[in-house]
Amino acid sequence: MANRVKQRMVAARLLQALPILVLATFIVFCLMQLIPGDVAVTLAGENASMERIQQIREAYGLNQPFLVQYGQWLAHAAQGELGTSLLSGEPVAHTIARTFPNTLLIAVYAVLVSVLVGVPLGILAATRAGSPLDSTIMGAASLGVAVPNFWFGMILVLFLALGLQWFPATGFVSPLEDFSGALWYATLPALALCTNGIAEVARQLRGSLVEIQSSQHVRTLHAKGLSPARILWKHGLKNVSVNLLTVVGLLFNKILAATVVVEAVFAIPGIGSSIVNAVLQGDFPVVQGAVLAMVVTVILVNLCTDLACTVLDPRIHA
Amino acid sequence: MAHDDHTGQPLLAVNNLNIAFANDAGETAITRDVSFTVGHGERVGVVGESGCGKTVTGLALLGLLPERTARVRGEILFQGRDLLNMPARELRRLRGRDISMIFQEPMSALDPVFTIGEQLTETLRAHEKVGRREARERAVAALEEVGIPSPHLRLDDYPYQFSGGMRQRVMIAMALICRPRLVIADEPTTALDVTVQAQIIDLLRELSDTTGTALLFITHDLGVVAETCSRLLTMYAGEVVESAPVDTVLRRPAHPYSSGLLRSLPGLSERGGRLPSIPGRVPAPGQMPAGCRFQARCPHSADGCEQGQPLRELDNGRLARCWRGAELTLPGAVT
Ligand SMILES: Nc1ncnc2c1ncn2[C@@H]1O[C@H](COP(=O)(O)OP(=O)(O)OP(=O)(O)O)[C@@H](O)[C@H]1O
Ligand code: SF4
Ligand SMILES: [Mg+2]
Numbered sequence: 001m002a003n004r005v006k007q008r009m010v011a012a013r014l015l016q017a018l019p020i021l022v023l024a025t026f027i028v029f030c031l032m033q034l035i036p037g038d039v040a041v042t043l044a045g046e047n048a049s050m051e052r053i054q055q056i057r058e059a060y061g062l063n064q065p066f067l068v069q070y071g072q073w074l075a076h077a078a079q080g081e082l083g084t085s086l087l088s089g090e091p092v093a094h095t096i097a098r099t100f101p102n103t104l105l106i107a108v109y110a111v112l113v114s115v116l117v118g119v120p121l122g123i124l125a126a127t128r129a130g131s132p133l134d135s136t137i138m139g140a141a142s143l144g145v146a147v148p149n150f151w152f153g154m155i156l157v158l159f160l161a162l163g164l165q166w167f168p169a170t171g172f173v174s175p176l177e178d179f180s181g182a183l184w185y186a187t188l189p190a191l192a193l194c195t196n197g198i199a200e201v202a203r204q205l206r207g208s209l210v211e212i213q214s215s216q217h218v219r220t221l222h223a224k225g226l227s228p229a230r231i232l233w234k235h236g237l238k239n240v241s242v243n244l245l246t247v248v249g250l251l252f253n254k255i256l257a258a259t260v261v262v263e264a265v266f267a268i269p270g271i272g273s274s275i276v277n278a279v280l281q282g283d284f285p286v287v288q289g290a291v292l293a294m295v296v297t298v299i300l301v302n303l304c305t306d307l308a309c310t311v312l313d314p315r316i317h318a
Numbered sequence: 319m320a321h322d323d324h325t326g327q328p329l330l331a332v333n334n335l336n337i338a339f340a341n342d343a344g345e346t347a348i349t350r351d352v353s354f355t356v357g358h359g360e361r362v363g364v365v366g367e368s369g370c371g372k373t374v375t376g377l378a379l380l381g382l383l384p385e386r387t388a389r390v391r392g393e394i395l396f397q398g399r400d401l402l403n404m405p406a407r408e409l410r411r412l413r414g415r416d417i418s419m420i421f422q423e424p425m426s427a428l429d430p431v432f433t434i435g436e437q438l439t440e441t442l443r444a445h446e447k448v449g450r451r452e453a454r455e456r457a458v459a460a461l462e463e464v465g466i467p468s469p470h471l472r473l474d475d476y477p478y479q480f481s482g483g484m485r486q487r488v489m490i491a492m493a494l495i496c497r498p499r500l501v502i503a504d505e506p507t508t509a510l511d512v513t514v515q516a517q518i519i520d521l522l523r524e525l526s527d528t529t530g531t532a533l534l535f536i537t538h539d540l541g542v543v544a545e546t547c548s549r550l551l552t553m554y555a556g557e558v559v560e561s562a563p564v565d566t567v568l569r570r571p572a573h574p575y576s577s578g579l580l581r582s583l584p585g586l587s588e589r590g591g592r593l594p595s596i597p598g599r600v601p602a603p604g605q606m607p608a609g610c611r612f613q614a615r616c617p618h619s620a621d622g623c624e625q626g627q628p629l630r631e632l633d634n635g636r637l638a639r640c641w642r643g644a645e646l647t648l649p650g651a652v653t
Contacts, residue, residue, distance in 0.1 A: 130386065215426070216421065216423055216426040216427050217426060217427055217428055217429045217430065218429075219382060219421070219427075220421065220427045220428065220429070220489075220492075221429065222380075222382055222413070223380055223382060223413055223414060223418065223419045223421075224413065224414035224418075224440075224441045224444065224492065225410050225411060225412070225413035225414035225415060225441070225444050225445060226410075226414075226440065226441075226444050227410060227444075230444075235429055235431075235432070238431050238432070239429070239430075239431055312431065313430075313431050314430075314431065314476040314478070315430060315431075315476070315478050
């Protein structure tokens, strides 16, 4: 029965996602109209005649009313047709397949580092709440939340890449071709992205652990004679896991958005830099396709975290 | 009922227990020189107005007060050993095995994200070397004992799937699963419906009878004390003001505060009543008068009451913190 409920929840959530997808791509499409510059002029090359430009407009359907253009894009996208780049002619699906793995690698890497460093720090601070160690960790975390990612990225490049030459300062290889090489390149960008994440995870985890530890049911556990270690690792962590998972899900979304800046700093061919380039050049099929891929990812990640939460906390129902 | 075992010492002897909490202004004393005993298998009721220190005393017995702020002095002898000087590890072994506690709020006292089967078996497995299977069987038996229908089907349910009364039954099962010598029940029925209250009280009394477990029963309900306990401790403003056999104190209390409580009682057959109120207010912690703490509200106050009042021994094992206790003839609930 529980499985049926869960299946229905997934179906309902996916259905709810459709209007979000349409809305997100529509807003991006509208914003594209506001950006100065005309892709047809770019495509026509230097010194092109007005006639030539007009021909290009017609060929790409750029002369049509804006809503019709969006409608056509949507109709194609619904059939899995994302079109081709106006400038390079590369199918948008290929662009996504080429760049998105890079971005995902960096984002997942950054989230993993945030969790692997943030969780122990949060636990350490919570178990020593009120101690100097706790204040130090929480002070550093407040700083970490406040520092912008790209600023930290610059410092990292200066020290670890240009100074110590441990990691490459720019560039990338695809994780699909050379995974360990890709990890190598992804390390600095991921580190740059994870400062906020570590701080966020540590702070939230400490907060919810401290709250749980003073709860009545934890007092019962002490009264039963369980050891503090067992109470923390078994009951404490399971009780805060829903909270933690929610934080990590939101963090992934934030980090995914922040890759746009970090990809620019590290000159990485990710989906963020594809979007930036395409926006600058008015290459709307690429922008639309890439945004669609991002939004779908975010929706799926949210769905997965919500599903995991229902497993971890029996009180949550779809 | 046997108050002492063959060694001649009571199961629990609390001597001069002083509990204070540290705060910015220094320390606030909550209890002063609380002393009492609980014999083997004895059921002792503890009553007193809200804030008089009943819960903190109960928590102190198990070492459950917040370590960082609580200052506990005195002696808590359990089976002859002082719990206050016991290494944390050993005290932990005692908790849940020799001394258990049942709390007021069954809705929040169980861990919401673990099944009750898990919570029962982990208690057992913390103290005894038993395999998973056997632990589950004993958990089923424990649930059966507290009257949970089809217990083997409920083992994998979560606390939210139980009603308040059923959760309190689970708490009782958990408290008794290791067959402790002493159970501290801190207002175990206050949060429940009146009809359920009676069932839970009956259950506790029955189980204490069948298992020989002593019960320290903190309650607001003097009717429950009359039916369940053999001795009553009355607390006022952080002190024990009277300790006497229940039948004696009901007829002839020796402390004006106990008398006030009993006299305004609607009727001992009625259950679920709150403590009746006595005119005046309890002095705040940290602002206690030097003499008798009840003086401002006492109708029998006289010259001499401004002196500090020790717990005095009267006839047949009664103790009262009032120098006039022997001379006054105070009305009780039963005449
Ligand atoms: N952790 C704590 N820190 C500081 N003060 C506390 C703490 N716990 C209890 N107190 C104070 O100790 C006093 C006694 O509280 P306690 O809970 O023992 O009262 P009680 O007799 O159980 O009352 P009630 O009948 O309402 O349950 C109260 O004034 C309370 O504010
Ligand atoms: S000592 Fe005096 S004031 Fe206190 S209870 Fe006895 S008679 Fe009343
Ligand atoms: Mg209380």
